[in-house]
Amino acid sequence: MSSKYLIFLGCAVPYRVSSYEISARKVLTKLGVELVEMPEFNCCGLPLDPVSHETMLILAARNLALAEQTGLNILTLCPGCAGTLKKVNKTLKEDEALREQINGHLAESGLEFKGTVEVKHILQVLMEDVGLEKIKTAVVNPLTMLKVAEHVGCHLLRPKEYIGFDDPEDPQTLKTLIEATGATCLDYINETECCGAPSVGVSDQVALQLARDKLNNVKMVEAQALITICPFCHIMFDTNELRIERMFNEVYGIPVLHYPQLLGLAMGMTPEELAFKDLRVDTSKILKLVFEDTK
Amino acid sequence: MMETANQKEPNREPIKASEIDPKFKYEISRMHGGEKLLRCFQCGTCTSDCPVARFSDTYRPRTIIRMVQLGLKERVLNSDTLWLCAACFTCTDRCPQGVEVASVIRVLRNLAAEKGIVPQVFKDQAACILESGYAYKIPDLRIKKRETQGLPPLPKGNPESVCRSLKGVKFLENKEKEGEQSEQ
Numbered sequence: 001m002s003s004k005y006l007i008f009l010g011c012a013v014p015y016r017v018s019s020y021e022i023s024a025r026k027v028l029t030k031l032g033v034e035l036v037e038m039p040e041f042n043c044c045g046l047p048l049d050p051v052s053h054e055t056m057l058i059l060a061a062r063n064l065a066l067a068e069q070t071g072l073n074i075l076t077l078c079p080g081c082a083g084t085l086k087k088v089n090k091t092l093k094e095d096e097a098l099r100e101q102i103n104g105h106l107a108e109s110g111l112e113f114k115g116t117v118e119v120k121h122i123l124q125v126l127m128e129d130v131g132l133e134k135i136k137t138a139v140v141n142p143l144t145m146l147k148v149a150e151h152v153g154c155h156l157l158r159p160k161e162y163i164g165f166d167d168p169e170d171p172q173t174l175k176t177l178i179e180a181t182g183a184t185c186l187d188y189i190n191e192t193e194c195c196g197a198p199s200v201g202v203s204d205q206v207a208l209q210l211a212r213d214k215l216n217n218v219k220m221v222e223a224q225a226l227i228t229i230c231p232f233c234h235i236m237f238d239t240n241e242l243r244i245e246r247m248f249n250e251v252y253g254i255p256v257l258h259y260p261q262l263l264g265l266a267m268g269m270t271p272e273e274l275a276f277k278d279l280r281v282d283t284s285k286i287l288k289l290v291f292e293d294t295k
Numbered sequence: 296m297m298e299t300a301n302q303k304e305p306n307r308e309p310i311k312a313s314e315i316d317p318k319f320k321y322e323i324s325r326m327h328g329g330e331k332l333l334r335c336f337q338c339g340t341c342t343s344d345c346p347v348a349r350f351s352d353t354y355r356p357r358t359i360i361r362m363v364q365l366g367l368k369e370r371v372l373n374s375d376t377l378w379l380c381a382a383c384f385t386c387t388d389r390c391p392q393g394v395e396v397a398s399v400i401r402v403l404r405n406l407a408a409e410k411g412i413v414p415q416v417f418k419d420q421a422a423c424i425l426e427s428g429y430a431y432k433i434p435d436l437r438i439k440k441r442e443t444q445g446l447p448p449l450p451k452g453n454p455e456s457v458c459r460s461l462k463g464v465k466f467l468e469n470k471e472k473e474g475e476q477s478e479q
C-alpha cells in the first residue's frame with residue numbers, strides 16, 4: 001500500500017538539523033511513502049504558546065487550513081509540531097466557539113479551518129502506514145552488532161489525553177522500530193524524561209543538566225548510540241554533548257543518530273547518503289562495527 | 296559560557312491579607328487549560344515527578360498551584376520560576392486529580408506576558424515569526440545549501456499573511472507598542 005503525505009518541516013529541522021530531513025526523506029521514499037511539499041507554511045505555533053496561547057492556536061490553525069486546501073494529511077518530522085498540530089486539530093474540531101474565534105482571524109488572510117486532515121509524526125507513519133513487516137523486509141543489512149538506547153521525546157507522548165499515541169509511561173513504538181533493524185534496544189533509567197530543550201534560553205544550566213542526566217543513564221547501560229526522532233532532542237544530545245562533557249567534567253562519546261539514519265544503514269544505504277558527516281559526535285566506532293561485521 | 300540559573304527565590308515574606316485576590320483562582324479556572332485547578336489537593340505528585348524541579352532549587356509546580364489557589368496573583372505572576380517549566384507534561388499526565396498542571400502554568404505565563412513580563416527568548420521568536428513566518432532566522436546560506444544536499448527548496452513563509460491572521464492578538468499588540476516606545 002502506498003501512502004501520500006504533505007511534509008511539514010517546521011522551523012528547527014531546516015534551521016539546524018538537515019541530517020534528519022535528508023535521512024528521513026531517503027528512507028520514507030524507499031519505503032513507498034510519497035512526500036508532497038507544502039506550498040507555504042509557518043511556525044507550528046508551539047514556541048509562542050508560553051506567552052500567547054491564542055497566537056499558538058492561530059499559527060497552528062493556519063498550517064492545518066493550508067494543508068486542507070491540498071486535501072492531504074500531514075507528516076511531521078518534529079514531535080513538537082506533531083503534538084501542537086494534533087492538539088489544535090482536536091481542540092478546534094470539538095470546540096465550536098473557539099473554532100469560530102480562530103476562523104475569524106484566519107479569514108483575514110482568506111483561510112478557514114475545517115478539520116478535514118490528520119496529522120502524523122514520521123514514527124506513526126512508519127508503524128501504521130508502512131508497517132513492521134515491510135520494514136523488516138527492507139532490512140538487508142541487519143544491525144545485530146549494535147546495542148542502542150532510545151529517546152522518544154515528550155511531545156509525541158504527552159499529554160496523553162490529546163495525543164493518544166503509544167503509552168507515555170512505557171512507549172514501545174520506537175523500540176519496536178529499532179529492533180526491526182536488528183539492533184538491540186536497551187532499557188535505562190528515566191527513559192521517558194525530558195531532554196531539557198524547552199528550557200534553553202530561560203535557564204541553559206537547568207536544560208543542560210537534564211540532558212546530562214539522560215546521557216549518564218544511557219552511558220550506564222553501555223549503549224553504543226542514542227536514537228532520537230526529534231530535532232530538539234537531537235540538538236540537546238548531539239550538538240551539546242561536547243559542551244556537557246566540558247561543563248560537568250564527564251566523558252560520553254555516545255553518538256546520537258536520528259532513527260531514519262539507523263534504519264537507512266539497515267536498509268543498505270551509505271553513511272554519506274544518510275548525512276552522517278553532519279553529526280557532531282564521532283560515529284566512526286559504530287560505523288566500523290556495522291561495516292566490519294557485514295563484510 | 297555558562298548562564299547561571301539566576302532565579303530569584305520566590306517571595307516568602309508573610310502573606311498580607313491586602314495582597315490576596317480571592318477571585319484569582321476562579322479567573323484561572325475559567326481559562327482554557329485551567330479548568331481543573333480547584334481539584335488540586337496538594338499531594339505533590341507534580342513536583343516529585345518534575346525533571347526540572349530536580350535540578351532547580353526554586354521551581355516547584357505544587358507551590359505555583361498553591362499560590363494561585365491562595366490568590367497570590369502578583370507574587371506568582373512576577374515569579375521568575377514560572378518560566379522554568381519545560382512543558383514536558385509529565386505533571387499533567389500523572390496528576391491523580393486530573394489537573395492540567397503544565398497548562399495552568401501556561402495560563403499564568405500568558406497573563407504575565409500580557410503584563411509585559413516576557414523572557415527575551417520568546418520576544419526574539421515572536422519577532423522572527425512576524426518577520427519571516429518561521430520561529431528562527433534561517434540563514435540564506437542554509438536555504439541555498441539545500442540544493443547541494445539534494446533537498447527540495449524550502450517552502451516560502453508568508454509573513455504578510457501571517458501578520459494579517461494575527462491582527463488583534465493582545466500579546467503581539469503589546470509587543471508593538473513596546474517597540475514604538477523604545478524607538479521614541
